[in-house]
Amino acid sequence: MTSRVFHRIQLPPVSVMIAGIVLVVILLLAIFTPLIAPIDPRNVSSYSLVDMEIPPVFMDGGDPRFLLGTDNQGRDLVSVILFGLRISILIGVGAVLLAASIGVALGSIAGYFGGIIDTVVMRVADVLVSFPTILVALLVSGIARAQLGPETVSTWAPVILILAIAVNEWVQYARTVRGSSMVEISRDYVRAAKVIGLPSGRIILRHILPNVMSSVMVIATLNLAGAILTEATLSFLGAGMPATYPSLGTLIRIGNEFLFSGLWWIAVMPAAVLVVLVLAVNVVGDYLRDRFNPKLMTN
Amino acid sequence: MENATPPVLDIRNLRVEYPLANGTLLVAVNDVDLTIQPGEIHALVGESGAGKTTVGNALMGLLQAPGRIASGSITIDGKPIDIRTGRTAGIVPGRDVGAIFQDPMTSLNPLFTVESQLCEGMLTHLKIGRREARARALELMKAVSIPEPERRLGSYPHQLSGGQRQRVVIATALACGPRLIVADEPTTALDVSVQAQILKLIRDLADERRVGVLLVTHNMGVVAEIADRVTIMQNGCLVESGLARDVLTAPKAPYARTLIAAVPPIDTRLERLPIPSEATRATLDAREAVRAKNTNTVAGRNGEAALTVRDLCVEYGQSSFMPGRKTSVFKAVKNVSFEVRRGEIFGLVGESGCGKTTVANTIAGLVKQSSGTIDFQGTSLAARREKSVRQSLQMVFQDPYSALNPRLRINAAIAEPILFYRLASNSAEARLDAETLLEAVGLPIEAGARFAHAFSGGQRQRIAIARSLGPRPSLLICDEPTSALDVSVQAQILNLLKDLRDLAGLSMLFISHDLAVIRQMCDRVAVMKAGEIVELADTETLFSAPAHDYTSELLRLAPSLDRILSREGRKATV
Numbered sequence: 001m002t003s004r005v006f007h008r009i010q011l012p013p014v015s016v017m018i019a020g021i022v023l024v025v026i027l028l029l030a031i032f033t034p035l036i037a038p039i040d041p042r043n044v045s046s047y048s049l050v051d052m053e054i055p056p057v058f059m060d061g062g063d064p065r066f067l068l069g070t071d072n073q074g075r076d077l078v079s080v081i082l083f084g085l086r087i088s089i090l091i092g093v094g095a096v097l098l099a100a101s102i103g104v105a106l107g108s109i110a111g112y113f114g115g116i117i118d119t120v121v122m123r124v125a126d127v128l129v130s131f132p133t134i135l136v137a138l139l140v141s142g143i144a145r146a147q148l149g150p151e152t153v154s155t156w157a158p159v160i161l162i163l164a165i166a167v168n169e170w171v172q173y174a175r176t177v178r179g180s181s182m183v184e185i186s187r188d189y190v191r192a193a194k195v196i197g198l199p200s201g202r203i204i205l206r207h208i209l210p211n212v213m214s215s216v217m218v219i220a221t222l223n224l225a226g227a228i229l230t231e232a233t234l235s236f237l238g239a240g241m242p243a244t245y246p247s248l249g250t251l252i253r254i255g256n257e258f259l260f261s262g263l264w265w266i267a268v269m270p271a272a273v274l275v276v277l278v279l280a281v282n283v284v285g286d287y288l289r290d291r292f293n294p295k296l297m298t299n
Numbered sequence: 300m301e302n303a304t305p306p307v308l309d310i311r312n313l314r315v316e317y318p319l320a321n322g323t324l325l326v327a328v329n330d331v332d333l334t335i336q337p338g339e340i341h342a343l344v345g346e347s348g349a350g351k352t353t354v355g356n357a358l359m360g361l362l363q364a365p366g367r368i369a370s371g372s373i374t375i376d377g378k379p380i381d382i383r384t385g386r387t388a389g390i391v392p393g394r395d396v397g398a399i400f401q402d403p404m405t406s407l408n409p410l411f412t413v414e415s416q417l418c419e420g421m422l423t424h425l426k427i428g429r430r431e432a433r434a435r436a437l438e439l440m441k442a443v444s445i446p447e448p449e450r451r452l453g454s455y456p457h458q459l460s461g462g463q464r465q466r467v468v469i470a471t472a473l474a475c476g477p478r479l480i481v482a483d484e485p486t487t488a489l490d491v492s493v494q495a496q497i498l499k500l501i502r503d504l505a506d507e508r509r510v511g512v513l514l515v516t517h518n519m520g521v522v523a524e525i526a527d528r529v530t531i532m533q534n535g536c537l538v539e540s541g542l543a544r545d546v547l548t549a550p551k552a553p554y555a556r557t558l559i560a561a562v563p564p565i566d567t568r569l570e571r572l573p574i575p576s577e578a579t580r581a582t583l584d585a586r587e588a589v590r591a592k593n594t595n596t597v598a599g600r601n602g603e604a605a606l607t608v609r610d611l612c613v614e615y616g617q618s619s620f621m622p623g624r625k626t627s628v629f630k631a632v633k634n635v636s637f638e639v640r641r642g643e644i645f646g647l648v649g650e651s652g653c654g655k656t657t658v659a660n661t662i663a664g665l666v667k668q669s670s671g672t673i674d675f676q677g678t679s680l681a682a683r684r685e686k687s688v689r690q691s692l693q694m695v696f697q698d699p700y701s702a703l704n705p706r707l708r709i710n711a712a713i714a715e716p717i718l719f720y721r722l723a724s725n726s727a728e729a730r731l732d733a734e735t736l737l738e739a740v741g742l743p744i745e746a747g748a749r750f751a752h753a754f755s756g757g758q759r760q761r762i763a764i765a766r767s768l769g770p771r772p773s774l775l776i777c778d779e780p781t782s783a784l785d786v787s788v789q790a791q792i793l794n795l796l797k798d799l800r801d802l803a804g805l806s807m808l809f810i811s812h813d814l815a816v817i818r819q820m821c822d823r824v825a826v827m828k829a830g831e832i833v834e835l836a837d838t839e840t841l842f843s844a845p846a847h848d849y850t851s852e853l854l855r856l857a858p859s860l861d862r863i864l865s866r867e868g869r870k871a872t873v
Contacts (some may be wrong), residue, residue, distance in 0.1 A: 060494035190705045192763070195663045196716040196770060197689030206715075210706040 012287055019283035026277055038065070042245060049074045050293035053258075056265050069265045070167045071251075072258060080251060081270050085277070087247040091158050092228035095165035098222050099227075102166065103173020104216055108204050109173065111181030122178070125171040133168040133230055140164035141239045154242040161240055165230050172219055180212035214292050221285035226277045232274055248274045305377040307478045307511035308335040308358065313371035315353050315362065315535075327353045327366065329535045335479065335511035335528075340502065340541065342514045342526035346558070346785035347756075350535035351515045355481045358513075360398055376478040394424035397472030397510075401484040402525040407456040413440075413467050414452040420474045439470040443500060461495035469500065480504075483515040490650040490812070498525050517785060520815075520858025521561045523547055531555045537611040545778045546582070547860060554709035561790040565859045569798065569837070572790035572819065585738030589768060592732075592803045604638040604674075605774055605806040606662070611635040611671035613657050631657045633830040634671070639774065644800055644807040646821030646838065648853075649816060654830040655810050656697075662808065663694045665857035676773065684687030690720050693772035696787045697779035703751035709762055710747035713737065716769045736765040740795060764795065768803075775799075781816065793820060814857045818842055826850050 011017070029036065039046040051074035054063045062069065068077035110121040128136070136219045145153050153160065184190055185208065193203045234240035235249025236256075243250060248270045255267025315328040328350040335341045337667065343351045355374040356362050358373050358380070373380040376395060400406040407416060417436040421427060427435075427677035433452075440448035443466040456464055465485065472480050483500065486494040502525045505512050514526060522529050529547070530540040531554070539546055539555040550556045560573045613632040639645040647655045660666040662673055664684055673680040678688055696702045703712060713733035714726065723757060734744040740761040751759060760780060767775060777796065781789040793816065799805055811817050817824055818838060825835040834847040845851040 025859075188698055188702035191665055192694065192696060192702055192766070193704075193715075194665060195692070195694040195776075196719070196766075197686060198715070198719060204720075206707075207704050211704070261335075 008208060014293075016283055016287040019280040022276060023280040023284055026085065026280065027089070029082060030089045033082045033086045037076075037082045039076050039079045040087070041075050041083050047073070047075045051076075053220045053263055056269075068269045071254065071266045072263070077265065077269050080246060081248070081273055084246050084248040084251050084270055085273060087122045087158065087241060087245070088228050088231055088249070088274070088277070091161050091165070091231045091247065092224050094158070094162040095169065095227040095231070096224050098162055098166035098167035100173050100216060100220050103170035103175075104177050104209065106170070107174035107177030108181050108208060108212070111178035112185060112204050112208065114182075115148040118178070121174065125174055128168055129171045131168065133165070133226075134233060136168045136236070137161075137164035137230060137234055138239055140167055140232075141234060145239075154244065157241050157245065161231055161234060164234070165227050169223060169227065172223065173216060176215050176219060177212055180215055181208050184208050184211050218285070218292050221281065221288050225285060228274075228281070229278055246278075301620065304337055306334045306336050306374075307376050308333065308341075308513065309372075309374040310354070310358065311372045311374075313354065313357065313373065314367060314369040315350070315357050316369045316483075327535050328357065330371075331530075331532070331535075331537045331539075333513075333530055333540070335513060337478070337509040337511055338505050339527045340512040340514055340525055340635050342516060342522040342529040343532065344516055344519065344522055344529060344558075345538075346517060346787060347533035348534070349532040351532050352483055354532075355483050355513060355515050359481055368710075391785070392421070394475040395477050395479070397475070397477040397480040399465075399468050399472050399480060399482040399485045401460055402488050403468050404456075404488070406468050407464060407471075408526040409456050411455075412452065413454050413456070413459070417452075417467070417471055417474055420471065433568045435474070436470075439473055440467075442473065442504070443467070443470045444586070445470075460493075461489055461714075462496060465489060465497055466500065469497075469504070473504065473510075476508075477510065479511045479513065481513045481515070484517070485514070486521060487516070487518070491814075491853060491856045491858075492650065494858070495524075498858070501525060518858065519547070519559060519786070519860050523860045526856045531558065534695045558787060559860070562815075562821045562860055563789040563790070563793070563815040565818055565842070565854070565857055568715060568818055571794050579741075581738050582741050585735045586798065586802050588735050589739045589799075590804075592771060603641050605641045605643075605676065606639040606808070607672075607674040608638065608658070608662070609636045609672045609674070611658065611673065612653070612669045613661055613666060614669040630830055632661070632668075635827075635830075635832050636671075637825050637832065637835060639806050639808055640822075641773075641806055642800065642804050643822045644797075644809050644820050646817040646824040647808065647810045647827060648812065648817045648824055649827035650812060653827040655827050656778055657829075659694070659776050659808065660809050663692065663776055664689070686720070689708070690770045691773045692776070693767035693770060693774075694778065695763055695767050695780045698783050699756050699763055700783070702763045702767075703759055705751055708748060708750055709737070709754075710734070712751075713747070713762070713766045713769055716766065720770050722769070722771065732769070733765075736768055737762070739768070739799075740765045743792075755788075756784050757791060760784060760788075760792055761795070764792075764799075768799070772805065772807045774808065776810075778810045779812065780809075782811065782813065789816070796820070814842075814853060815859070826853070 034040070041047070051063070051070050052072055054066050054070045055061050056069040057064055057067055066076050066078070067085045068081070070076055071080060106121050110118040140162045141160055148156070149253070159289065190207055192202060193207050231240060231247060232249030232252065235247050236253045238253065241247040243254060246254070251265050251270035255270065259267050310331060310333040314326065317325040317327055319325055331354060333341065333343070333354070343354060345351045353366070358375065359369055362459065367412070398786070414433065414436055417439060418429070418432040421432045422436060436452060437448055440451060445451050445463055445466050445533045451459070451463070456467070459467065485501065486497050498521060501512060504510060514521070516522060526543040528541065529543040531538045531546065531552070533554050539550060539552040546555065548557060550559050563572060590591070611632055612630065612634060615631055616628045635658055647658060649655045657666060661668050662680070664680070675688060675692060678685065680688065685770060710730055710733045713736055714729040715728040717723050717732050718726060723732055724801055730779060734747055737744055737747055742761055746754070751762070754762065780796070781792050784792060796807065797820065800807055809817070809820050821838050823836065824838050824841050825832045826841070826847065827833070828849050834841065834845065834850050836846065841850065842854065845854060
């Protein structure tokens with residue numbers, strides 16, 4: 001009883017520590033993929049059809065060159081998954097950054113100025129969140145496909161996916177930042193900045209935003225998992241990354257076609273990696289949320 | 300019979316400790332003795348951090364973990380408290396000890412009616428039926444003099460005024476017939492007129508019901524008004540204890556003397572409030588430097604108006620669904636006119652909700668006026684203002700804890716306006732200016748490298764004042780600059796503001812609800828009530844011969860140390 005408040009253990013719980021370590025390892029793998037991966041899935045000469053459909057090493061007929069086996073084109077699954085992981089994380093992080101930038105900008109402007117600006121921004125936000133993210137993302141990538149042609153689309157696929165996901169996700173940031181900004185605006189230091197005569201832009205950037213960013217960080221972490229899953233879903237449905245440049249979702253879709261012909265590892269291996277990634281992000285995100293939630297903070 | 304009854308509260312050698320994260324102990328209360336007889340009001344005074352609230356919490360079993368009673372004894376109504384558990388056999392908090400807290404807004408649950416909150420304790424503790432509890436609740440409502448008690452039983456807290464709410468809280472504290480009531484700053488959140496009524500109510504209840512009251516407060520006026528005995532605490536230790544009259548008129552301990560001397564008197568005007576440490580050489584030099592740079596102001600008073608407010612009206616309206624139409628207009632400020640002369644401190648005084656802060660905010664440009672004009676140095680102030688106008692008009696806010704951006708270092712916060720108005724050519728120069736300003740308000744220049752949370756309320760208010768001086772203003776608006784501060788810190792800030800006025804030739808609009816502070820600070824005063832100025836006069840005239848009934852009422856009700864002490868025939872103490 002005596003040690004609960006002041007002697008509170010500063011280290012996070014073990015589950016969070018493990019998740020954090022897993023996350024760091026995954027991020028390092030994704031960053032250094034080109035150096036680690038045995039083959040480059042985009043370079044046709046680095047693999048051969050001769051090696052197709054080899055099971056993982058721990059099964060009969062496994063080949064020590066291919067730790068997790070190969071897919072239907074003879075590509076080493078470890079390499080494909082590593083490159084897929086890289087793409088998935090890139091799109092997830094990109095979408096979160098874009099959504100957060102749009103959301104923070106619009107939210108702080110709406111909260112600071114209020115009135116008609118606030119009404120317009122928040123009503124647009126209300127309308128947008130009435131559509132499921134997947135539906136909006138499908139629409140955006142569908143329109144892009146129709147307008148730009150398959151060539152351009154497969155080159156620009158990551159950018160289109162980032163846009164498609166961010167279009168809906170910024171709303172959460174905007175709402176949170178707007179709310180927190182309105183709280184900060186009523187504080188005397190913001191009023192003091194107004195009386196000093198500082199221009200609005202400077203007050204928002206220098207005085208309000210630094211004080212609302214901690215909640216943005218928390219939403220960003222939690223949304224990262226969602227964005228990665230959305231990308232995986234889109235790719236699984238065929239509206240995402242092309243088979244020539246696969247993300248984890250694309251890999252699962254390809255594997256899905258062979259699932260019932262006994263080649264389970266082609267789908268299950270990337271799916272397992274996706275689950276581990278999302279789980280790790282979520283555990284860390286939940287911890288951060290509890291940590292920074294002002295209602296749970298005991299000062 | 301009275302002498303036969305044991306004291307309702309007997310605290311001996313109380314020591315309360317908080318173990319800290321680094322393994323050391325924070326001693327919040329150290330070796331405190333305190334005795335309360337039935338019907339006696341015992342005031343526990345001291346500045347924030349003195350440990351007075353901790354004493355109250357300790358005897359109610361409300362100490363927050365890991366705080367604990369380390370040694371000593373507490374006896375309530377003859378029954379000792381087990382200091383390890385904070386409980387005693389036979390003494391139940393809520394039944395035998397009632398509590399009145401500071402803020403009547405938060406000490407009642409907004410979701411329940413007055414009746415259910417009053418009855419809750421009785422149903423739990425007294426083993427009586429709902430009907431009987433209701434009858435008692437009605438009696439209690441009458442005892443605390445709430446108008447229309449029967450109708451009010453069915454009201455929710457938001458339907459009551461602040462004073463009525465505090466009466467309900469007192470009724471709740473009395474519900475189970477306690478022997479002892481702990482009242483922690485019971486009137487701090489209330490206006491003077493309501494405060495006077497609540498204090499009288501507490502005094503009457505102590506007399507009639509023979510209840511002992513532990514009155515925790517920082518307000519010496521309140522102590523003088525109703526307390527029989529007083530204990531002064533500093534840093535967790537008992538400094539002086541005795542009959543209120545003796546301690547207040549002839550304090551023996553040096554700290555008690557300083558504390559009582561720092562209370563601004565309402566009946567006389569002092570040149571400076573007595574404080575132990577006066578300005579150092581460095582501070583004086585820095586002030587001279589600030590003055591030399593401040594060419595914006597005209598030194599000395601020449602009777603010219605620096606600010607003229609004419610027929611100012613401010614309305615708040617909730618806009619209806621129809622565009623351009625407003626429903627339920629509330630007139631916060633009605634036809635207010637006054638002028639602030641150069642080098643003058645002009646006071647605006649009134650109770651909460653009288654519109655004084657709205658006037659300040661309108662002049663500062665934070666609120667738009669509905670009609671009327673504000674002339675400042677020859678220009679008419681509209682919502683859009685020239686940079687030079689914004690520069691010469693600065694403001695100090697009430698709450699020093701929210702007035703500083705927690706993410707900015709103090710130097711950066713002070714240098715920001717200096718750089719913005721190009722009063723320094725580069726950031727190094729602005730930093731030097733900021734350091735000079737810090738010294739001018741009596742803080743070391745090392746303070747500049749730290750963040751706001753490292754400072755106490757008084758220090759933060761100094762920083763806020765330094766920041767407002769950065770743009771070299773000619774008019775400073777001070778909105779209740781000391782109401783969140785302890786009395787000795789208040790004395791320092793008031794002296795500082797006076798010095799700055801004298802040195803830098805600043806004009807000031809000084810807003811306060813505290814008449815004693817107004818008397819010490821202002822040259823002329825306007826009294827506001829319900830959005831209007833009811834009286835405007837020289838400070839001395841206003842205080843010696845108030846022309847308006849409302850002014851004399853305010854003066855009469857303000858708890859004042861001197862007046863009560865000089866009053867003869869005070870009720871004999873227990």
